[in-house]
Amino acid sequence: MSDEITPTYDDLQNLIERLQDGETGAEINALLAELHPADWADIIEELPPKARIQLLRALPVEDAAEVLEYIEDEETVAIADQMALEELAAILDEMAPDAAADLLGDLDPARVEALLAEMDEEDAVRPLLAFPDDTAGGLMVPLPFSLRSDMTVAAALDALRESSPDAELIYYLFVVDQKQRLVGVVSLRRLVVATPETRIATIMDDEVLTVSVLTDQEECGRLLQRYGLMALPVVDESMRLVGFITHDDLVEVVAEEVEEDTLHLGGLSSESEVFDSLGGAIRKRLPWLYVNLGTAFLAASVVSYFEPTIARFAVLAVFQSIVAGQGGNAGTQTLTLMVRGLATQELGLRDAVDLLRRESTIGLMQGTAVGIGVGIVAYLWKGNLLISLILCAAMMGNMVVANTAGVMIPLLLERAGVDPAVASGVFVTALTDICGFTLFLGMATLLLP
Amino acid sequence: MSDEITPTYDDLQNLIERLQDGETGAEINALLAELHPADWADIIEELPPKARIQLLRALPVEDAAEVLEYIEDEETVAIADQMALEELAAILDEMAPDAAADLLGDLDPARVEALLAEMDEEDAVRPLLAFPDDTAGGLMVPLPFSLRSDMTVAAALDALRESSPDAELIYYLFVVDQKQRLVGVVSLRRLVVATPETRIATIMDDEVLTVSVLTDQEECGRLLQRYGLMALPVVDESMRLVGFITHDDLVEVVAEEVEEDTLHLGGLSSESEVFDSLGGAIRKRLPWLYVNLGTAFLAASVVSYFEPTIARFAVLAVFQSIVAGQGGNAGTQTLTLMVRGLATQELGLRDAVDLLRRESTIGLMQGTAVGIGVGIVAYLWKGNLLISLILCAAMMGNMVVANTAGVMIPLLLERAGVDPAVASGVFVTALTDICGFTLFLGMATLLLP
Incomplete structure (x- = not known):
């Protein structure tokens, strides 16, 4: 057993540099031989196209297949496109059927038929091509044994001994009736x-x-996590x-789905890397950025409406961003919790009205705490009591708006069938900007002498 | 086998309402009996304290133990505190040792000793109490069989047949030498x-x-995900x-760690619900919010410095937020990718200088695209060419700052031992606000007549 738990990134970096420099021979091969396919995959992703193919070709075909399963989809396609038909078909035969189907699904359809014709495992893989990658059908491996x-x-046990030893690990054995309908499960x-006679x-x-x-992969992941499953029939x-x-x-899937929400909340497409x-x-x-720009101009038009007031009290321009910005921050907090709550379906058990009452109360309390703080600092800084009071009031109002929007917008989007992680942020910050500017500059216009 | 895959939230909501109304009897018991412990846990979390205990007491002790494992930590402690010593000890005996140790670790230390003395499984649970919840030692179950x-x-196989059938499912069997050191693993x-004679x-x-x-749970989760493991010795x-x-x-753990980063990026503590x-x-x-407020005042002081210019050209107040805000959005995009890249350790293989060059190039290209767009809209709207050009230039500059900061700040925080997910956002938006205002208002002050 190797003493090392897993290679460090310095080890991998070092290997990559040596390979990039074109090193070959017994020593580097010995180092590579110790690696897990996941580490191989990392190394190959860093190499130029020609070196990738050379390295993969030097591997036994079953190892090359396993390494490919760990490489990012886009890169795998690029590698597959460089390979000859027979070579690729041999590797696809050694891949898990769900992984082979995923890869085939990303290749040129004309080539897919030729590849399937060349493959030994065509029968295991072809049925999986019928289902989208992100459904249970696309994720599953065909049942090797029941x-x-x-x-x-x-x-x-006899039947199990006779079954193919190549099949994926079986921890649950599924029991079917004569019509192949699932009637039970027994752990190995x-x-x-x-x-023996039981x-x-x-x-x-x-x-x-x-x-x-056709169950969505997100639902499959949720079931796995919720019920602590090892396999899902x-x-x-x-x-x-x-x-x-x-x-x-x-x-x-579990990791991908949480990650996807994180990226969406950060204003990125889910496939961003x-x-x-x-x-x-x-x-x-x-x-x-262009979508955000649109809402920024909307908010700017509010400020523009109050230009005459700002021309008289330029100090308003100093504070306007604080009101809008703090609203955005508070709204994002609520929103992040809501998006995660909706994704894990924890929110399903709660009443929207309850949530709204709760979050607007939190908004009012936080608005008071932040508003008074801002008002005091502004008064000590600029010495204008009326502007400080307006600032405090606008901040309180905008924080209530922020938390209310943070609840309502994801719920409304979810009901409209739009992923709340994708679009909520834009709407919430647009609203807090617009309301923040309107409240602060509006009150200033009305109340300042 | 039940036809239903899993109860819908409406089903659960309905059950909760009936239980909240105090309904008892055969019909509701039959409905409850069909549920998975994870569903039970959801229901119990929604009930008032007294109803919770009643419901748990009505369950066989092994079922009550399983349900408790699915309930949130805080709630479990509240429930445990309501129970008599013998009652709780009996339930702890039925829980998985790692779960029992987690719960004991959260209870009043004085009570823990009394509970352990009362428990049959003291020997399995006590060693686990030595390790923090978020380390491998706190997550593990003691080895039932090797x-x-x-x-x-x-x-x-004979030895396996003789071993306790209560032990957790074994998919890997670990092989040890006479000193109990791990020498291998064999799948069941x-x-x-x-x-038989092999x-x-x-x-x-x-x-x-x-x-x-003492390995951190984050590292355990990463290994699981990276190498597709089923169990980790x-x-x-x-x-x-x-x-x-x-x-x-x-x-x-995998889900928790990604989720934690999501919450941090949303400006929330990791335990927020x-x-x-x-x-x-x-x-x-x-x-x-107070931390953000501090940085907001810093940015406001920049605006304040340019108050005389704003007093002359109030229209600057209309555009200043667009420059700062777009910088913040672009910086957050880069930051989100960096935080996820650092968490999954994908970034370990890349060079910081490479990344910086890459992201600043993206910043310049995006800044040009957004800056020209903003400049054109501003010119069409306000008709002031010089201000539109200043706006365009400031936007370009701030986008480069944004993307550079989005790379540098997480890297520097990571190197300083601070979780980049927690603190990066504050620094990045502070910087983009300050630079955005400085660039735009500064150029305006210098160049406007």
């Missing part, structure tokens, strides 16, 4: 500890959570068992 | 399909990823196997 409830434990452990029916658990082939419209989703895919190409990065980020 | 490499498969499936040594995998008892300082972390705990008590919510959110 039991019948009238089997004995001894017969089940339970099978092993049971006496009937499967007596040790199986007949309460099984299932998903349909997938059934077709006749309730026949057609495959199951393995736990590593589900963990990816730190290392997108320059053009790709700008294509993904610029549209959001 | 194999020796010189055993035959038949002997291993491999054991089952091997011929030696464990010949079928075990001797490359095992391990973590130490935990060793002590002498490399002896002391336990393992099960996959459901690791999934929770939509349903914190009013006081709790304000205690967690208000400090962040």
